[in-house]
Amino acid sequence: MKTFNSSNFKLGILGGGQLGKMLLQPAMNYGVDVSILDPDPASPCSYFCKNFHLGSFNDYNTVYNFGRNLDLITIEIENVNVEALKRLESEGVTVYPQPHIIELIQDKGLQKDFYKNNGIPTSPYAKIQNREELKLYAEKFPAMQKLRKAGYDGRGVFKVKSVDDLPKSFNDPSILEDLVDFDKELAVLVARNASGEIRAFDVVEMEFDPQANLVDILFTPAKIETEIEKRAKEIAIDVVEKLKIVGLLAVELFLTKSGELLVNELAPRPHNSGHHTIEACITSQYEQHLRAILNLPLGSTELLQPAVMVNLLGEKNFVGEAKYIGVNEITRLDGVYLHLYGKKITKPMRKMGHVTIIDHNLDNAFEKAKFVKDTFKIQA
Structure with missing residues (x-):
């Protein structure tokens, strides 16, 4: 592996969305030469990365040709061509997270098998091939059906x-x-x-939009017992140690009404649940991911102030060039940080940005978050 010790070091990111855009900032701070591959010419990174390559991160040849002259490749989305990454890895290009881990996480069936085989608590499950097989499990209904592949942002999930x-x-x-x-x-x-x-951030609590099945708001410290916080971190660290992943891993968990913690899903990259770390923590999740893949010492995960994050989604019934309503009103508030992703076109429930609110008092942060939700709108 070529180590990061000069401005000649070349990093490639598969995916040019908002996560890639926010990863660019710490890469700029470290003077890293970044190239990005994305199929959308209007993706958020296309406006900020001089080495932006238009192409599919699912296509073998495109990914291979993109990566063969780079020192290190990482991802901001899991849905990438793993076989091309395996070839690049075999030819000396460093790939973090490792291709076999991306491959495992791409498949929810393999994820669940990993939990089961490694003693990681998760909900009971069955793997099925089609609707006919699903009929055989009628006694389990109601139950959650999840596509093994290509499900994300609430898609690929169906309650039977x-x-x-x-x-x-x-x-x-x-x-x-x-x-x-x-x-x-x-x-x-x-x-x-x-x-x-290994370093873990504090637990965040998430509240979801029931229609879009997307995170509506999240906050930290989570409103949980100290013992639950400790146990959640232990489980997440256990997953990381057993995977031996290099990079950042988001571990989503259910806390059951009986007090049990169950791992739901994993994301091997910066994640929606860590946006608040930019303002609320000593080290952001984006810098931490960069430090991890460059094999630098990891930064402090200390929470500086309680934080609430609000996802900004496109308003219902609006499709077209994005118009922002309420910018002056919300940015007038102390401790409110607006992040717009630069997506030109809005549509209902599209992730267009987020707002982080930090305050010494979590209740005060919630009051400001309510004002943000009521005031800021993305229309067309």
């Missing part, structure tokens, strides 16, 4: 309430999970570098 829902269910390889009677949805971000150093 009864046999009457079967015609609307997925007819592709999927998993069927027992319905979890959960009290809270939590997430822990953990980083590991190639030297084996």
